[in-house]
Amino acid sequence: MVDIIQEREIDRSHMQVSDEVAIEIRNMNKWYGSFHVLRDINLTVQRGERIVICGPSGSGKSTLIRCINRLEEHQAGDIIVDGTELSSDLKNIDKIRSEVGMCFQHFNLFPHLTILENCTLAPIWVRKTPKKEAEEIAMHFLEKVKIPDQAHKYPGMLSGGQQQRVAIARSLCMKPRIMLFDEPTSALDPEMIKEVLDTMIELAEEGMTMLCVTHEMGFAQAVANRVIFMDQGQIVEQNEPTEFFNNPQSERTQLFLSQIIGH
Amino acid sequence: MSDTHAQTVPYVRDTMLPQQTPPVTEVGAIRWVRENLFSSPMNAILTILSLFVIYWVVSHLGPWLVNGIWVADSLTECREIRNATLGEDASAACFAVITERWQQLMFGFYPNDAYWRPVLALLVFFVGIAPVLFDTLPRKLLIGTLVTPFIMYMLLWGGSIWGPLVVGLGFGLGFAIIKYVSPVNSLLGTIGAIILPIFFWLYAAGPISSGITSVLPIGLEFIPSKDFGGFTLSVIIGIAAILLSLPLGILLALARQSDLPIIKWSAVVFIEVIRGVPLIVWLFTASLLLNYFLPPGTNFDLMLRVIIMVTLFSAAYIAEVVRGGLAALPKGQYEGGDSLGLNYWQSMQLIILPQALKISIPGIVNTFIGLFKDTTLVVFIGLFDPIGLAGAIRASTEWNGIYWELFLFIGVMFFIFCFSMGRYSLYLEKKLQREHR
Numbered sequence: 001m002v003d004i005i006q007e008r009e010i011d012r013s014h015m016q017v018s019d020e021v022a023i024e025i026r027n028m029n030k031w032y033g034s035f036h037v038l039r040d041i042n043l044t045v046q047r048g049e050r051i052v053i054c055g056p057s058g059s060g061k062s063t064l065i066r067c068i069n070r071l072e073e074h075q076a077g078d079i080i081v082d083g084t085e086l087s088s089d090l091k092n093i094d095k096i097r098s099e100v101g102m103c104f105q106h107f108n109l110f111p112h113l114t115i116l117e118n119c120t121l122a123p124i125w126v127r128k129t130p131k132k133e134a135e136e137i138a139m140h141f142l143e144k145v146k147i148p149d150q151a152h153k154y155p156g157m158l159s160g161g162q163q164q165r166v167a168i169a170r171s172l173c174m175k176p177r178i179m180l181f182d183e184p185t186s187a188l189d190p191e192m193i194k195e196v197l198d199t200m201i202e203l204a205e206e207g208m209t210m211l212c213v214t215h216e217m218g219f220a221q222a223v224a225n226r227v228i229f230m231d232q233g234q235i236v237e238q239n240e241p242t243e244f245f246n247n248p249q250s251e252r253t254q255l256f257l258s259q260i261i262g263h
Numbered sequence: 264m265s266d267t268h269a270q271t272v273p274y275v276r277d278t279m280l281p282q283q284t285p286p287v288t289e290v291g292a293i294r295w296v297r298e299n300l301f302s303s304p305m306n307a308i309l310t311i312l313s314l315f316v317i318y319w320v321v322s323h324l325g326p327w328l329v330n331g332i333w334v335a336d337s338l339t340e341c342r343e344i345r346n347a348t349l350g351e352d353a354s355a356a357c358f359a360v361i362t363e364r365w366q367q368l369m370f371g372f373y374p375n376d377a378y379w380r381p382v383l384a385l386l387v388f389f390v391g392i393a394p395v396l397f398d399t400l401p402r403k404l405l406i407g408t409l410v411t412p413f414i415m416y417m418l419l420w421g422g423s424i425w426g427p428l429v430v431g432l433g434f435g436l437g438f439a440i441i442k443y444v445s446p447v448n449s450l451l452g453t454i455g456a457i458i459l460p461i462f463f464w465l466y467a468a469g470p471i472s473s474g475i476t477s478v479l480p481i482g483l484e485f486i487p488s489k490d491f492g493g494f495t496l497s498v499i500i501g502i503a504a505i506l507l508s509l510p511l512g513i514l515l516a517l518a519r520q521s522d523l524p525i526i527k528w529s530a531v532v533f534i535e536v537i538r539g540v541p542l543i544v545w546l547f548t549a550s551l552l553l554n555y556f557l558p559p560g561t562n563f564d565l566m567l568r569v570i571i572m573v574t575l576f577s578a579a580y581i582a583e584v585v586r587g588g589l590a591a592l593p594k595g596q597y598e599g600g601d602s603l604g605l606n607y608w609q610s611m612q613l614i615i616l617p618q619a620l621k622i623s624i625p626g627i628v629n630t631f632i633g634l635f636k637d638t639t640l641v642v643f644i645g646l647f648d649p650i651g652l653a654g655a656i657r658a659s660t661e662w663n664g665i666y667w668e669l670f671l672f673i674g675v676m677f678f679i680f681c682f683s684m685g686r687y688s689l690y691l692e693k694k695l696q697r698e699h700r
Contacts, residue, residue: 071598090606098604108599111697112617121613122603154265154697 008198010222014207017225020047021080022178022209023068028077030063037063037231038074047177051211052220052241055230056256061213064230065180068211069100073263082177098126101171105183107163115142115166116151119173127174134173141169147198161192165199172203179203181212190197215260221245279447323354327563330355331668332361337661360662360671367656368672371492371647377421377484379496383390384418387411388502396687419499421483425472433468434459488566492647494676500566500648501635501680504573508634509627511574512581513620517611519586530582537579543640545572548646577634585625588619621695632681649673 023045030038037060045051052060066072067079070093079086081096085182110118119138123129129137142148145160145165155163164184171179181200185193197219204210204223213219220227220241227244229237229252237244237253245261246256288294300310334353334430335341341357349355361368370378391411394404413427437460476482491499518530537545549568557563592615594603600610620627642651656662 069602071601094604094606097602100602102602104595106593106595106600108593108595108602110596110599110614110618112621112695122605125609125613126604156697170603213557 008201010201011205015048015050015186015223016207017046017048017131017226021045022047022049022082023211024078024080025068026078026080028067028074028079029070030060030067030074030076037233038067041077041235043228043235045178045209045211047209048207049226050204050208050224051212051226051228052224053211053213053228053230054215054217054220054238054256059230060233061175061230062182063213065102065213068178068180069097069102071102083151094126098122098174099176100178100180101168101174101176103164103167103182103184105186107155107160107167107187109163109167109170111155114152114154115147115158118155118166119170122170123173138169138173141172142166144172144202145169146195159192160188161195164188164192164196168196168203178209178211180259181210181214182214183213185214185216217245217261229256231256277326297428307675327356330357332356333358335359336363338663339661354543356668356671357665358668358672360656360665360668361645364652364662365654368493368649368652370465370495371652372490373486373492373495374490375486380418380483380486382419384415385498387414387418391415414611417483420486422485422487423476423482425473425475425479425481426468427473429468429472430464433463436460436463488564491566493649493652496566496641496646497635497638497648498680499569500573500638500641503570504634504638505631506573507570508576508578508581509579513585513616515578516585516589519582520589534579534582537575538583542573542576542637543643545576546640547643548572565644567646569646573634573638576637577630580630580633581627584630585619586622587626588621588623589615591622592618621692623691624688624695628684632684635680635684636677649676 012260021044021103023043025041025043028038028041029036053064055061063072067074068081069084070236072086074086082099082122084092084096086092086096091189109115110121113121116135116138118135119142120129120131123134123137124131127134139148139151142151145168147165147169150158150166155166158166160196166248168179184200188196193216197216200210200212200219201223211217212224224241226238228235229244229248229250231252237248239249243255244253248257272428273609288297292348301307309381312533319350328643329347330349330353332341332344335344335357337361338357341355341359345351345353345357366375366378370381373381388411391408391414394400394408410431413431416427417424437456440456440459441452444455515530515534518526519534521530550565550570553568596614596618597610600614600678605613639648639650641648645651647655650673653666656669657664657666
């Protein structure tokens with residue numbers, strides 16, 4: 001797993017973390033019915049930071065990043081994204097969503113639209129970009145994820161890895177300031193994981209603020225500047241990657257790491 | 264070559280095999296017959312039995328159809344012609360009833376000299392609907408589609424040309440409010456676009472149109488709804504109800520999924536009540552009971568009442584069919600739209616409905632076919648649809664005693680309409696097919 005990434009040199013010249021706060025989460029709590037999924041989460045993300053969130057399934061890591069663009073509603077505490085507080089105000093929610101890109105485990109491309117239409121939909125309707133310009137932007141990002149030649153096909157005709165790269169391009173077309181990744185490689189064949197991770201690394205090299213829920217520890221070691229370990233709805237440990245992997249403090253983290261790296 | 268491969272366990276193919284033609288028994292008609300008709304003793308027996316049944320039906324019906332008499336003035340005359348040419352025992356259909364009463368079956372009591380109007384209206388309908396049905400046609404034609412209902416109303420009912428024009432002006436008013444007020448304040452724009460046109464129609468439209476009419480009386484002869492009948496009536500009710508019930512049904516389906524309890528529960532109650540009561544009861548309600556609730560002296564067109572009832576009835580069914588389509592979409596599609604910042608109506612219009620409606624096409628068309636056939640129920644509230652006219656024709660002295668030929672004709676006509684709807688739905692499904700199967 002690790003060597004996929006280590007083959008390549010990472011260009012760190014643009015990977016600077018600024019003092020500006022991109023996301024601030026204060027005392028956030030969430031329940032599903034009576035089940036307490038997220039417990040007292042506190043997290044500050046600086047602009048340019050790349051954070052990897054890992055943990056066993058059911059630990060609330062996906063729920064946490066889905067709260068950041070309000071795909072899930074939190075019941076207590078504050079989430080402030082790019083200076084805008086998430087409340088039930090629909091205008092704020094739509095504004096935040098258009099600033100925050102998201103990639104899903106199952107891509108969630110729109111199967112009835114071509115790749116190009118998938119990418120231009122939101123710029124045209126949300127940003128009111130003229131169609132021609134939106135298509136140019138879309139082609140630019142499709143070239144970046146290396147599939148411009150597929151632009152007129154439908155998502156169903158592409159491989160999983162290609163679909164996920166289209167999904168990344170689709171988010172980038174909105175020129176987001178923050179990108180959320182929810183297990184982007186979990187539904188992919190091993191051969192396709194690399195192409196998606198490469199795309200994500202390129203994005204990191206350009207200085208994008210990223211929050212990734214992933215089990216790709218090689219990716220975490222290569223680009224993350226913080227790894228967060230979650231269990232039972234709480235942040236159990238966070239540290240910079242070298243320390244996190246070589247010298248985990250909590251027992252729970254040690255157990256988790258021994259289980260996923262042992263193979 | 265292959266022998267040497269078979270003897271060694273590590274195996275490497277050194278030559279690729281070329282394609283070969285299949286054996287003769289595996290291709291063409293012989294194969295088809297073997298596979299489909301005589302693949303087992305049981306199937307062979309069933310094949311022979313079916314052939315016998317087909318022979319029996321054709322040998323009985325064939326002469327009746329082929330000997331059919333097309334020109335006669337009454338059933339008695341039909342029989343005389345048959346006796347003279349074929350003999351008393353021959354079986355012969357008397358299709359003369361259809362040729363002689365053709366106009367009545369088609370137009371009911373519509374004035375003879377105005378038959379061109381429903382025919383032209385039907386043509387206008389096909390021209391208007393074409394760009395909606397086939398997206399290969401230029402999109403600009405859709406503007407014509409918007410005007411079509413007014414032209415059709417004008418042709419069918421007639422009267423002053425200013426009536427439909429002023430009603431159309433109301434729609435224009437609503438559209439203008441959406442276009443110019445909504446960007447400033449979307450809530451005010453939406454409410455204004457609904458309320459103002461309604462007030463306009465209720466209080467201003469009548470005086471304005473009669474005012475202009477008195478100055479400039481342009482129009483066609485007015486034909487009251489009671490003169491409509493036959494297939495004209497069925498097709499008008501059918502088309503109007505189909506076109507109105509689709510958008511209403513979609514809105515109901517969305518309302519039923521709403522997070523707002525008032526909207527959700529009103530949709531649920533509406534759908535369940537409408538669906539739970541037979542259409543015929545609603546038609547009786549429309550024709551009889553409504554009079555008790557309306558102020559005395561109001562003359563609310565019976566045909567309009569029927570169209571409203573049939574529309575509401577089929578909208579409830581459409582809503583459930585569309586709800587099925589909505590439920591079949593993965594939650595990820597909603598989230599995909601949300602995560603890009605699309606608002607509710609945008610993500611419904613651009614992402615959810617195109618897919619949900621595609622899934623629902625067979626169900627929707629099924630409902631439409633059912634609706635179109637159900638229009639024959641209006642005979643029970645005294646409207647003369649083809650079934651009602653068939654009764655009237657059979658009650659006349661000339662055609663007393665005839666029935667197979669009439670109902671066969673009505674059946675064939677309905678079949679043509681319904682079958683074409685079914686074929687169109689298949690075409691649409693195929694066209695919208697996106698995934699490789």
